Amino acid sequence: ELKVEQNPLFLSMQEGKNYTIYCNYSTTSDRLYWYRQDPGKSLESLFVLLSNGAVKQEGRLMASLDTKARLSTLHITAAVHDLSATYFCAVDMNNTDKLIFGTGTRLQVFP
């Protein structure tokens, strides 16, 4: 059974600092997604990572995928308050549109 683990679960960071969220998964997959969820809101798609070594960047967020290590990272550069949200990684089981989500990382950025 595919399991997806994220760490940390909670992250409180100061504006301007850098940090990385880690997403580990237990079985082979080459499709990994990152989503953002604001409190009381739905999930917003951030990145789609499709192959080993894939790297995507949008603003202060950069995501990468290492399929051999079964690891994806979401790196935050020079955090700002607007990035405060919960971030989820999700793995597509065998290209089936069945997403297995990680536990989520609740990020809080303070001045």
Add this chain to the structure above:
Amino acid sequence: KAGVTQTPRYLIKTRGQQVTLSCSPISGHRSVSWYQQTPGQGLQFLFEYFSETQRNKGNFPGRFSGRQFSNSRSEMNVSTLELGDSALYLCASSLGARGPGQPQHFGDGTRLSIL
């Protein structure tokens, strides 16, 4: 382009009742997936429909069922409601072609509370 629309946004039911939730996907999307989100269990996959056929199913009891219509709209039904069914139910749509990964686009969800 309109996003994924879920109705109703909020529902309050009592134990033993049944409920039907509705989801209209993005125009042109043929795959509709349903997820349950709770503080304790996180986001869990319920099922996925494509061209009116259930293509994937998660590990939920038979009380949870769904269907998809010819216009790709989908409904989810939960019978004999239990307190533990209180959750945010999210619907997501995608092209469903299983080609190069397309993200699933999520609706705002239906928050179901069981009293």
